[in-house]
Amino acid sequence: MTPQQIEALERLTRLKEQGSLTDNEFEEGKRRILSQPNPLPARKSKPGAVWGLIALVASLLLLFTPRFLVTPVLIAVFAFAVVGLFRDSSKFPALLSLVPAFFIIYTLFGEALDSSATYRVEYEAYCIGCTVRYSNGSGGTDEEAVSSSWKQTVSARGDDFLSLSAQNSGENTGTVQVVVRVDGKKLTEKSSSGRFAVAQVHFRPKESPNE
Secondary structure: OOHHHHHHHHHHHHHHHOOOOOHHHHHHHHHHHHHOOOOOOOOOOOOOOHHHHHHHHHHHHHHHOOHHHHHHHHHHHHHHHHHHHHHOOOOHHHHHHHHHHHHHHHHHHHHHHHHHOEEEEEEEEEOOOEEEEEEOOOOOEEEEEEOOEEEEEEEEEOOOOEEEEEEEOOOOOOEEEEEEEEOOEEEEEEEEEOOOOEEEEEEOOOOOOOO
8 A cells, every 4th residue: 555545545534534424435435545556666776887887998998098198088087987986886897997097107107207217327338449429418429439448337317318339440340349237237238340340229228128
């Protein structure tokens, strides 16, 4: 019995007690009230995980997003995730979407630290009569004449583009070799042989060393 039917029966009973209805009228009215179909209770719609799923898809796209679009996509991921945490019935997709987002932030933060950090770059050259040219760490290039072995140390940021080269003279046909170490670890090396032979390397200090 619905609340509406109970209320209608109470009104009908009061009318009978007041003498406004006969027994037959009361019974007929009660029969009509009880014969009315019971309406089905309205279903309450439950919000799903729409916002969280949108945030999750956007966060997965971050792994394939060009660098210049990362920031706006990150903002969208966090916006959808926050809405999902407040409005979605299932919070799991919204929470899961934050994992790739924080991974991207961690990666970018690490790259920024590597690029701004200062590294100790050690140049080495081995030859018998050659000319060495190297990046001096201040944006310029220095040149020196070498007769046997040569070493030089400079300081540079991780994102600086540096180079080291050694070229044999016209009288020397032996081997010329250059080696670069960053913070004591060998990063790269190159060698060449013959008259006017050139050994040259280009690198950034933040690159992984080649042991």
